[in-house]
Amino acid sequence: MEKFILESGKALARLRTVINDFIEDKIEGNVTNVILFILAFFVVFVTSFSLIFGIQTLIYGYVYFLIIFLILAIILIWLAIFYESDKHLETDRHNFKVQPIDKYRIRFEYINIDKDSKEQFFRLLKGRKVQEKINFTVGNKSGDSANHRILFVLFDELLVGGIQDFSGERKRDFFQLLMNSFLMNNEPLKENTLKTSFSAWKNDQEKINSRNQRKFIRQMLNKE
Numbered sequence: 623m624e625k626f627i628l629e630s631g632k633a634l635a636r637l638r639t640v641i642n643d644f645i646e647d648k649i650e651g652n653v654t655n656v657i658l659f660i661l662a663f664f665v666v667f668v669t670s671f672s673l674i675f676g677i678q679t680l681i682y683g684y685v686y687f688l689i690i691f692l693i694l695a696i697i698l699i700w701l702a703i704f705y706e707s708d709k710h711l712e713t714d715r716h717n718f719k720v721q722p723i724d725k726y727r728i729r730f731e732y733i734n735i736d737k738d739s740k741e742q743f744f745r746l747l748k749g750r751k752v753q754e755k756i757n758f759t760v761g762n763k764s765g766d767s768a769n770h771r772i773l774f775v776l777f778d779e780l781l782v783g784g785i786q787d788f789s790g791e792r793k794r795d796f797f798q799l800l801m802n803s804f805l806m807n808n809e810p811l812k813e814n815t816l817k818t819s820f821s822a823w824k825n826d827q828e829k830i831n832s833r834n835q836r837k838f839i840r841q842m843l844n845k846e
Contacts, residue, residue, distance in 0.1 A: 715749050716799050719782040723747055732842035733760045757805045769806050770819035775839045786824055
């Protein structure tokens with residue numbers, strides 16, 4: 623059964639690729655093009671049928687042709703809608719893999735976020751982008767850099783493989799995720815500040831303060 627499911631999944635993926643390519647390249651995901659394609663296909667089909675079986679057969683069986691036309695229209699419109707929904711799903715997701723975390727065991731009181739922010743945080747855990755930015759306030763007493771560092775530790779614990787090896791485009795994508803997802807004490811995050819704080823944070827991993835921050839986050843995530 624498992625093998626059947628795996629093979630069926632691969633076959634469906636190949637079929638969806640063909641369909642998506644057809645809709646994207648030929649029909650271009652445009653409703654008008656879908657309608658024109660349906661009409662063109664139907665005209666070709668009816669013309670071919672009448673040439674083979676005669677116009678009389680076509681007249682007697684017009685009801686069946688109308689049914690075929692409606693079925694074809696429904697299928698193609700559904701495929702176009704499905705393709706469009708896929709595009710929206712892709713734009714709703716971030717490109718980082720999150721480790722499996724039991725959201726009900728997370729101690730949100732550690733980072734002092736409200737109910738709405740919790741829902742946005744859960745979206746991040748599911749691989750989705752936030753709809754409203756989360757106001758991150760942890761570490762106010764130690765200044766902004768502490769806030770950034772604790773945020774880095776949080777994602778170092780959340781993301782598969784951590785973030786310490788991020789560089790180049792991957793690091794820029796990560797910074798963009800943070801800027802799109804969080805406020806720092808009600809202020810937008812700045813890329814230059816993130817760059818500076820990230821470099822300093824990476825170099826300070828063995829210091830006591832960094833170890834305490836990691837312990838704090840691991841307790842918050844109920845990892846220890």
